[in-house]
Amino acid sequence: MSVSILGAGAFGTALAIALGRGGTPVTLWARNPETAKAMQESRENSARLPGANLPETVTVTAQFADTLGDTILLSVPMQTLRSLLHDHPELDRRTLVACCKGIELGTGLGPVAVIHEAAPNTTAAILTGPSFAADIARGLPTALTLACRDHDIGKSLQQSLITPNIRLYRTTDTTGAELGGALKNVMAIACGATIGAGLGESARAALMTRGYAEMNRMAAALGAQPDTLSGLSGFGDLTLTCTSEQSRNYRLGLSLGRGEEFDTSITVEGAATARATAARAAELKTDMPITAVVVALLDRRIGVSEALDTLLSRPLKEE
Numbered sequence: 001m002s003v004s005i006l007g008a009g010a011f012g013t014a015l016a017i018a019l020g021r022g023g024t025p026v027t028l029w030a031r032n033p034e035t036a037k038a039m040q041e042s043r044e045n046s047a048r049l050p051g052a053n054l055p056e057t058v059t060v061t062a063q064f065a066d067t068l069g070d071t072i073l074l075s076v077p078m079q080t081l082r083s084l085l086h087d088h089p090e091l092d093r094r095t096l097v098a099c100c101k102g103i104e105l106g107t108g109l110g111p112v113a114v115i116h117e118a119a120p121n122t123t124a125a126i127l128t129g130p131s132f133a134a135d136i137a138r139g140l141p142t143a144l145t146l147a148c149r150d151h152d153i154g155k156s157l158q159q160s161l162i163t164p165n166i167r168l169y170r171t172t173d174t175t176g177a178e179l180g181g182a183l184k185n186v187m188a189i190a191c192g193a194t195i196g197a198g199l200g201e202s203a204r205a206a207l208m209t210r211g212y213a214e215m216n217r218m219a220a221a222l223g224a225q226p227d228t229l230s231g232l233s234g235f236g237d238l239t240l241t242c243t244s245e246q247s248r249n250y251r252l253g254l255s256l257g258r259g260e261e262f263d264t265s266i267t268v269e270g271a272a273t274a275r276a277t278a279a280r281a282a283e284l285k286t287d288m289p290i291t292a293v294v295v296a297l298l299d300r301r302i303g304v305s306e307a308l309d310t311l312l313s314r315p316l317k318e319e
């Protein structure tokens with residue numbers, strides 16, 4: 001069994017290291033030939049995941065034709081997933097596992113739905129849940145969710161993708177799994193902004209809890225199974241991302257709260273996802289006040305204190 005990983009960013013590289021360390025032959029595809037050559041020679045991704053060595057079982061290449069292994073993981077940012085599939089029609093008719101977390105701007109779709117649209121003869125799955133690339137690469141223990149609507153293919157992927165430090169739980173609810181991974185990033189921006197502005201940990205706990213309720217409302221509106229969001233892909237990842245400075249989404253929030261600039265070259269999925277989700281929520285007439293406030297913060301239409309005031313001044317209701 002071989003695995004190909006398309007996208008040699010922090011997460012793709014970390015997954016390659018974990019799988020390769022477990023003895024699986026891995027081909028890691030970087031779109032930039034110079035990046036691929038440097039990684040293949042130095043056995044490190046110095047730009048995105050410095051300090052983690054690639055095992056001998058991992059080959060890095062920019063030749064797309066070399067990357068069509070038994071199992072294909074797509075580890076590119078959400079807003080580039082459709083163009084990757086469009087540029088490589090040979091990915092159709094295969095089993096593809098999305099490793100990205102987000103909602104597509106313009107369509108309001110998550111990764112599995114985008115794969116189904118762009119490569120209609122594909123079996124799509126998603127690997128999601130709480131894990132920082134650096135933790136995976138260091139061999140620290142993690143537990144993730146593998147979601148695939150086809151039960152048998154999901155079972156086989158679960159077997160192929162476990163590693164000594166990645167334990168996988170399985171579900172057929174791809175809608176719930178992809179929503180949890182996408183929306184927790186929006187909540188992490190809100191929580192980072194709250195802490196950055198010095199509004200305190202009590203406010204963060206309130207935001208996480210009400211954010212979780214908001215995530216569940218959207219999940220219900222889109223037909224997800226009611227308990228999926230209480231698992232690793234929802235509650236688990238929300239907890240990790242809203243409380244750790246390792247999270248880029250949380251760090252963007254911190255910068256907003258402190259009134260500092262943030263490096264726009266860093267992948268922060270929650271920004272586009274907040275906008276895409278706010279638009280989808282309006283269509284579905286689903287109340288998502290924290291998401292709306294995050295969009296207003298990102299657009300610099302309001303500051304953090306005003307954002308919290310907006311949330312606290314909403315009509316009183318039952319929990």
Ligand SMILES: NC(=O)C1=CN([C@@H]2O[C@H](COP(=O)(O)OP(=O)(O)OC[C@H]3O[C@@H](n4cnc5c(N)ncnc54)[C@H](OP(=O)(O)O)[C@@H]3O)[C@@H](O)[C@H]2O)C=CC1
Binds near residue numbers: 006007012131134267
């Ligand atoms: N980092 C983490 O801890 C985790 C990340 N994820 C998710 O993984 C996904 C990827 O994030 P991450 O790896 O961290 O991001 P990075 O910013 O580290 O890397 C993104 C990678 O995607 C590549 N890329 C961008 N656009 C394209 C494209 N059109 N075609 C091919 N490759 C492309 C980039 O290539 P180039 O270098 O040439 O620009 C780069 O290698 C995100 O959805 C994220 O939420 C999930 C769990 C943990």
Ligand SMILES: O=C(CO)COP(=O)(O)O
Binds near residue numbers: 129240241246268269
């Ligand atoms: O998804 C992640 C942890 O599960 C990584 O979070 P960030 O993209 O915010 O760094």
